[in-house]
Amino acid sequence: METPIIFADNIHKRFISGVHALRGASLSVSQGEVVVIIGPSGSGKSTLLRMFNMLETPDSGTLIIDEMNLTTPHFNPNKLRSEVGMVFQQFNLFPHKNTMDNVTLAIRLVRKMSKGQAEDTAKILLEKVGLGDKLAAYPSHLSGGQQQRVAIARALAMKPKIMLFDEPTSALDPEMIGEVLDVMRNLAADGMTMVVVTHEMGFAREAADRIVFMDEGIIIEENAPREFFNNPAHERLKQFLNQLL
Amino acid sequence: METGGKIRTAMQGSLSSRLLGNILFALVIIGVGTLIFASSRRIEYVWRWERVPDYIISSVRENFNARANGILISDGDAVYIIKSDGKKELVSEKAKLLMSEGSQVLVGDLVAVNKSLRLGPLTKGLLITLEISFFSIIIAVFIGIITGLMRISPVYVFRKLALTYVEIVRGTPLLVQIFILYFFFGKIFNMGQFASGVAALAIFTGAYIAEIVRAGIQSVHKGQTEAARSLGLNYIQTMQHIILPQALRRTLPPMAGQFISLIKDSSLVSVIAITDLTKAGREVISATFSTFEVWFTVAAMYLILTSSMSYLISRFELHMAKAD
Numbered sequence: 271m272e273t274p275i276i277f278a279d280n281i282h283k284r285f286i287s288g289v290h291a292l293r294g295a296s297l298s299v300s301q302g303e304v305v306v307i308i309g310p311s312g313s314g315k316s317t318l319l320r321m322f323n324m325l326e327t328p329d330s331g332t333l334i335i336d337e338m339n340l341t342t343p344h345f346n347p348n349k350l351r352s353e354v355g356m357v358f359q360q361f362n363l364f365p366h367k368n369t370m371d372n373v374t375l376a377i378r379l380v381r382k383m384s385k386g387q388a389e390d391t392a393k394i395l396l397e398k399v400g401l402g403d404k405l406a407a408y409p410s411h412l413s414g415g416q417q418q419r420v421a422i423a424r425a426l427a428m429k430p431k432i433m434l435f436d437e438p439t440s441a442l443d444p445e446m447i448g449e450v451l452d453v454m455r456n457l458a459a460d461g462m463t464m465v466v467v468t469h470e471m472g473f474a475r476e477a478a479d480r481i482v483f484m485d486e487g488i489i490i491e492e493n494a495p496r497e498f499f500n501n502p503a504h505e506r507l508k509q510f511l512n513q514l515l
Numbered sequence: 516m517e518t519g520g521k522i523r524t525a526m527q528g529s530l531s532s533r534l535l536g537n538i539l540f541a542l543v544i545i546g547v548g549t550l551i552f553a554s555s556r557r558i559e560y561v562w563r564w565e566r567v568p569d570y571i572i573s574s575v576r577e578n579f580n581a582r583a584n585g586i587l588i589s590d591g592d593a594v595y596i597i598k599s600d601g602k603k604e605l606v607s608e609k610a611k612l613l614m615s616e617g618s619q620v621l622v623g624d625l626v627a628v629n630k631s632l633r634l635g636p637l638t639k640g641l642l643i644t645l646e647i648s649f650f651s652i653i654i655a656v657f658i659g660i661i662t663g664l665m666r667i668s669p670v671y672v673f674r675k676l677a678l679t680y681v682e683i684v685r686g687t688p689l690l691v692q693i694f695i696l697y698f699f700f701g702k703i704f705n706m707g708q709f710a711s712g713v714a715a716l717a718i719f720t721g722a723y724i725a726e727i728v729r730a731g732i733q734s735v736h737k738g739q740t741e742a743a744r745s746l747g748l749n750y751i752q753t754m755q756h757i758i759l760p761q762a763l764r765r766t767l768p769p770m771a772g773q774f775i776s777l778i779k780d781s782s783l784v785s786v787i788a789i790t791d792l793t794k795a796g797r798e799v800i801s802a803t804f805s806t807f808e809v810w811f812t813v814a815a816m817y818l819i820l821t822s823s824m825s826y827l828i829s830r831f832e833l834h835m836a837k838a839d
């Protein structure tokens with residue numbers, strides 16, 4: 271088997287508040303794989319996902335991403351972050367910048383791309399997420415679904431090797447969930463490596479290569495979608511799936 | 516019932532309450548004014564308002580007499596006399612002829628005048644106040660942003676240094692700070708009155724601006740930093756392009772308040788012999804004894820400065836709001 275692009279082993283994280291959010295979580299993701307993480311609230315899904323671009327750092331365990339060992343002392347996170355895109359529940363667009371500038375900012379500052387080149391890149395990506403006509407709009411003038419699509423384009427502009435999604439549709443009105451999931455499905459079909467925390471079981475079933483179930487800071491079950499839904503092994507997962515129905 | 520209520524609130528919200536309010540306001544002002552005026556009649560004081568304009572701006576007339584016999588000429592600005600030996604004698608670089616060009620003049624004749632406007636002492640003081648305030652505000656904003664950033668820096672020693680500075684400045688009176696800056700630091704760093712005054716005001720205001728900046732930065736949602744950092748921006752880029760632009764916009768109203776305070780507080784530098792508006796006022800009074808008129812005028816001049824400042828800031832805020 272080829273080396274996974276994300277290799278997390280026995281990760282522990284205890285917050286200053288005392289909450290023991292991760293208690294030995296392990297997860298490997300191969301290049302091009304789409305992994306969906308599900309689990310009850312507070313089970314540590316976000317904490318684990320945020321480890322993958324060092325918005326959180328592990329207390330102990332091994333974490334190797336794209337051959338970079340993140341647990342090396344004084345590891346500089348900026349190199350990693352420019353290769354790992356992240357999409358947040360609350361979009362987190364920059365409100366003082368229009369759509370175009372939101373997308374071009376990082377490629378100009380971090381990739382040192384020229385303005386013209388950056389804008390060409392942005393146009394192509396915004397076209398791809400269906401917002402080619404919103405280049406000059408400020409976030410406050412966009413719907414939630416549109417904002418999230420800009421946020422995806424913004425992350426993609428960096429040409430990341432991995433895309434992380436933390437409940438990308440949870441803050442959206444129901445009628446806008448579809449448009450964001452469509453963009454994500456296209457991305458998955460294009461072969462992007464994706465780790466997605468979501469409650470959208472439909473998306474998980476169709477788009478995921480593998481679904482993992484997290485509970486109390488560890489991953490207790492993982493499987494291909496069909497097996498995962500049809501033959502859950504652990505009692506906790508059975509309960510969780512029953513609650514969803 | 517409901518309609519009645521609606522009509523009443525509509526009326527309160529519009530014409531009647533406002534008109535009534537304005538009438539009451541005028542009455543109160545007139546009443547208080549009359550009271551003060553009546554009381555002031557009982558003290559012996561000769562009001563000389565007619566002199567006040569001269570303290571603000573005065574017109575001076577300069578007379579020029581001929582210093583030679585000859586023929587008067589002018590090239591528009593300068594005035595000359597052509598003497599009998601053909602040599603030109605300058606009367607004035609800039610003056611208006613009182614006689615027609617070509618007239619024969621004798622020594623001692625009044626031939627030209629120059630009327631010019633001269634800034635009165637109060638206006639000169641106002642300009643000094645403006646100058647001090649201008650430099651102090653610029654330096655204070657600079658100090659404030661740096662210190663504000665230090666207050667939330669991940670580096671402990673920066674936080675500690677910034678906090679100590681803020682605490683010292685906010686815990687001591689400005690007047691004492693001005694004295695210390697002028698008499699102690701002014702001496703050891705060889706700073707004059709003006710520099711000491713500007714430094715004192717900038718250091719004082721900088722501490723308050725630092726707290727405003729800190730609060731502004733902390734009011735920007737954590738998600739903004741996370742989004743910027745997750746795109747690979749470093750700490751400085753995140754601050755410069757994402758956090759500060761949003762934070763500073765929010766700090767504009769409280770900062771404007773600090774600028775206005777600074778303009779008013781600048782009157783304290785008159786204690787170290789800077790001839791600002793306040794000191795100019797005192798000087799005019801000691802020469803003329805027009806105590807009341809001068810202080811009222813000085814107050815009005817400060818009010819013009821501070822209200823211009825509010826106006827500028829509100830225009831700027833409007834401009835910023837349009838940018839979204």
Ligand SMILES: Nc1ncnc2c1ncn2[C@@H]1O[C@H](COP(=O)(O)OP(=O)(O)OP(=O)(O)O)[C@@H](O)[C@H]1O
Nearest residue numbers: 285286287289291310311312313314315316317318
């Ligand atoms: N910065 C933090 N400081 C302290 N505790 C935290 C912090 N972030 C998360 N936690 C705690 O860690 C635990 C796991 O949080 P996490 O956000 O990873 O859960 P989650 O599975 O994403 O839940 P949800 O579905 O509600 O998003 C929770 O108990 C949470 O309160």
Ligand SMILES: [Mg+2]
Nearest residue numbers: 315316317436
């Ligand atoms: Mg979460």
